Amino acid sequence: MYGLIHAALRDLILEDHGVETWNQVVLQSGVPSNSFLTMRSYSDETTMALVDAASQVLMLPTNDCLQVFGHYWVARFAPKEYGGLLDHTGGSLIEFFQNLDALHDRLSTSFTEFKPPSFKVKINTANSAVIKYVSSRKGLTPFVIGIITGIGERFDTAIHIDAVDSSNSDQGEVSDILISMASNG
Amino acid sequence: MDSDTTGLLEKLFPFTFTVDSDLLLSQVSPRLGDLCPAAVSGLDFMTVFRCHRPRTVSCYEELLAAENTLFLLISHDEQLALKGQMLLSADGKRLHFAGMPWLEWMNQKAPQVRLHLGDFPKLDSQMDRDFHLISQQSMVNELESLNEKLAKAERESRDSIKVQSELFAVMSHEMRTPLNGVISALSLLSEECSSAEREKITEVANESANNLLSVINYALDYSKIDAGKMPLQMLDFSLTRMLDSVIAVTEGRAKEKEIELSYFMASDVQKLVVGDEEKIRQVLINIVGNAIKFTEVGAVNVFVEQKENLFSFIITDTGVGIAKKDFPKLFNPFWGKTKSDSETSTGLGLNIVMRLVELMSGEVRFESEEGVGTNFRVEIPLEVGKLDSIPEKESAMDALPSTFSGRVLLVDDNQVNLMLGRMILENRGVSVRTASDGEEAVKTIKDVSFDLVLMDISMPVMDGVAAMQEINLLPSPPPVVALTANVGDDFAKRYFDAGFKGYLKKPLEQAAMVSELSFWLKPSTLDVAGAIVSGEMLFNSDVVEELIKQIGNENYLHVRSLFIDESQSRITSLSNAWLRRDLEKVRKEAHALSSSVASFGCEDLSWRLKKIEAAACLGDATEIVRYMTDIDSASKDALDIVLQYGESEEATNR
Incomplete structure (x- = not known):
């Protein structure tokens, strides 16, 4: 993954838990201190070592940790530097997920090592939809759930995750995430 | 279309x-x-x-x-x-x-x-270009942030190197000065020196050596605090006992200057607390020592207050005070050291005080008025102690005994340390045996009972820890106190955990040693009356029996008669020499007598005479007075016993 993700994890822990906790995470992960250049691609093992270490230091299950991270990524980190991109991606939660693949298409032209997941939206009712997540990586569905709730906040929409149906294969992970939505306004 | x-x-x-x-x-x-x-x-x-x-x-x-x-x-x-x-x-x-x-x-x-x-x-590539520009901007931001961090780190590193270099330069100078003092003083010592000159030279050498030790200790403390290697050692301790020790260390100088020195503890202060006793003690000794140094008339007082878990130590003096312009520099290393006091001060104390107090999450403040005095206030958060096993001692104003009765085994592989240790302990009235390694110590303890063992740690054959553990397996083992040059903070805890009953640092500090001796040994009963106690036997009949065995009873009686006459004559000669303050004569008579009375089993008298000889050699009039005061009665008692023992032997033979 790109160092951007590592930098986001770093900022999350620095902002919410302080520098000593972050130093513990880095120490525990064994990840070198030069693994945080945002536009450089690092191995997925490096990323997961950081996530596992954060999970141990914060004493949170890995899935909870990933979910918190996904929420932070889209609600607090990306808007700081990439607010314009998020604005272009959609004006509502559904529109956002409908355009997310297009955003990733665009990003792939700049970031040649980028291996983005795919999102498809199937609208059930005005307040219910299924987001299909397909990734060549495994185990990141909790991260996506954090992203979905974070995007909901962006559009002032309360999201409830009604069901998650995940399957793994050699090709990666596929999850159908059933959500219900309610406008906070 | x-x-x-x-x-x-x-x-x-x-x-x-x-x-x-x-x-x-x-x-x-x-x-x-x-x-x-x-x-x-x-x-x-x-x-x-x-x-x-x-x-x-x-x-x-x-x-x-x-x-x-x-x-x-x-x-x-x-x-x-x-x-x-x-x-x-x-x-x-x-x-x-x-x-x-x-x-x-x-x-x-x-x-x-x-x-x-x-x-x-x-x-359309417009969007791609837009993404690209955003990414580029993000990278530029990141680079600028990294550059800023790098520049900051470089500045800090440069500042740190500068501070370290300056400190190193000053420290080197500060070490050379007292070392020169020691070397110069020792080079001046010669047979031709008068007693007064010797006394002065020794005093200068002693002060310089102590200053050198202070600078070295400071360098060690400084680097340890800087490297974060001075962890707090949080143990239960008695505030009263700690304050007694502070007063004991500093009262000598106060007495010399006829300054009143005392401490007062508010009635609601918890006396048993949990904290780093050694560091608090070091802080207080520094501030109290400074207060005494800058006070010529009046008093230095320590007040202790407690508000919840915050303990305040307020040190007040009626000294010269501090000029307002010097307030900001007070805690800088080597500040306050002037040429006039270069031989008695290192100027390091307050810097270490500040660092130690900050290490304990405390605060040190002061207020001062020139010509009126200075108040230091040290506030340290301490937990209230839970253990009730630490015996409370009487307050500092009831001074610790100066002499003790008991047998101490001193174990060290360094012969100089053994000799010095023996002298220090014997000066305190203790009977001393020595051993050169752990194995010899264990063997000696199996044969002879002791009240206390002072054990070095690093020794050949068997080290101090192993020896202590063997001793502790013996029936009724004596308490074993670690005696070591290891000054790391975690060492004390390690020694206690290993089974030692106490911990004394080398070189021995009088106050710490007296405090330790007073904990394990009884005060000498004679000491209470002000007399001298050697811890040796007044008369050892085994020596006389051995002499009789070697030369026969008849010869013994003849020699004994000569011995009594000569001893009485030499005692008189010794007293007269002392009246004339002829120290050389005093030394010679004491030397000759101590040897001959030992041959007739008068161990206590021999010990006193050796003390007089040593004091005369050093020109230490105070010590000579101390042992000469009752030398007549002591020698009379000893000679009477020799005479009586001989007479009873004669009666038996008849």
């Missing part, structure tokens, strides 16, 4: 419309209608858009003429700008516009208009 073609065009370009020869609009695409409500079929093209490029268009023919050029259109409400191209329809009567948002213009002039990814053709 037929409808199929128009449909295809709309899939490729989200913003399309048609304009006829009257410049009227038609076939406006839905997204164009959303973002530009004025673009309604039937309206004049020129009333909806102005042409930024080409700039000269005012009629249909001019539009047609520009068919193959780039069109940049801006809506009159300034909410939408499009870039695209005009294409002539198949029948040649209309122009079709196919375009997309002009992103640069939109970003600059109408950033509030929210464009979506779907507003751009898939192959």
Whole structure:
């Protein structure tokens, strides 16, 4: 993954838990201190070592940790530097997920090592939809759930995750995430 | 252009419309209608858009003429700008516009208009360029942030090196000065020196050596605090006992200057607390020592208060005070050291005080008025102790005993340390045996009972820890106290955990040693009356028996008679020499007597005479007075016993 993700994890822990906790995470992960250049691609093992270490230091299950991270990524980190991109991606939660693949298409032209997941939206009712997540990586569905709730906040929409149906294969992970939505306004 | 073609065009370009020869609009695409409500079929093209490029268009023919050029259109409400191209329809009567948002213009002039990814053709590179620029900007931000961090680290490193270099330079100077003092003083010592000169030279050497030790300790403390290697050692301790020790260390100087020194503890202060006793003690000794140094008349007092878990130690003096201009420099290392006091002060104390107090999450403040005095206030958070096993001792004002009765085994592989240790302990009235390693110590303890063992740690054959553990397995083992040069903070805890009952640092500090001895040994009963106790036997009959065995009873009686006469004569000679303050004569008589009385089993008298000899050699009049005061009665008692023992032997033989 790109160092951007590592930098986001770093900022999350620095902002919410302080520098000593972050130093513990880095120490525990064994990840070198030069693994945080945002536009450089690092191995997925490096990323997961950081996530596992954060999970141990914060004493949170890995899935909870990933979910918190996904929420932070889209609600607090990306808007700081990439607010314009998020604005272009959609004006509502559904529109956002409908355009997310297009955003990733665009990003792939700049970031040649980028291996983005795919999102498809199937609208059930005005307040219910299924987001299909397909990734060549495994185990990141909790991260996506954090992203979905974070995007909901962006559009002032309360999201409830009604069901998650995940399957793994050699090709990666596929999850159908059933959500219900309610406008906070 | 037929409808199929128009449909295809709309899939490729989200913003399309048609304009006829009257410049009227038609076939406006839905997204164009959303973002530009004025673009309604039937309206004049020129009333909806102005042409930024080409700039000269005012009629249909001019539009047609520009068919193959780039069109940049801006809506009159300034909410939408499009870039695209005009294409002539198949029948040649209309122009079709196919375009997309002009992103640069939109970003600059109408950033509030929210464009979506779907507003751009898939192959349009405007969006890609925009993403790229955002990424580039992000990288620039990151680089600037890293550069800033690097520059800060470089500044800090440079500052740190400068501070370290300056400190090193000053420290080197501070070490050389007292070392020169020691070397010069020792080079001046010679047989030709008078007693008074020797006394002065020894005093200078002693003070210089102590200053050198202070600088070395400071360097060690400084580097340990800097490296974060001075962890707090949080143990239960008695405040009273700690304060007693502070007073015991500093009262000598106060007495010399006839300054009152005392401490007062508020009645509601918890006496048993949990904290780093050694560091608090070091802080207080430094401040109290300083207060005494700068006070010529009056008093130095320590007040202790407690508010919840915050303990305040307030040290007040009636000294010279501190000039206001010097307030900011007070805690700087080596500040306050002037030429006039270069031999008695290192100027390091308050810097270490501040560092130690901060290490304990405390605070040190002061207020001072020149000519009136200074108040230091040290506030340290301490937990209230839970253990009730630490025996409380009497307050400092009830001084610790100066001499003790008991047998101490001193274990050290260094012969000089053994000799010095023996001298120090014997000065305190203790009977001392020595051993050179742990194995010898264990063997000795199996044969002879002791009240206390002072055990070095690093020794050949068997080290101190192993020896202590073997001793502790013996029935009724004596307490074993670690005696070591290891000054790391975690060592004390390690020794206690290993099974030692106490911990004394080398070189021995009188106050700490007296405190330790007073804990394990009884005060000498004779000491209470002010007399001297050697801890040796008054008379050892085994020595006389051995002598009789070697030379026979008849010879013994003859020699004994000579011995009594000569001893009495020499005692008189010794007293007279002392009256004349003829120290050389005193030394010679004491030396001769101590040897001969030892041969007749008078161990206590021999010990006193050796003390007199040593004191005469050093020109230490105070010590000579101490042992000469009752030398007549002591020698009479000893000689009477020798005489009586002999007489009873004669009676037995008869």
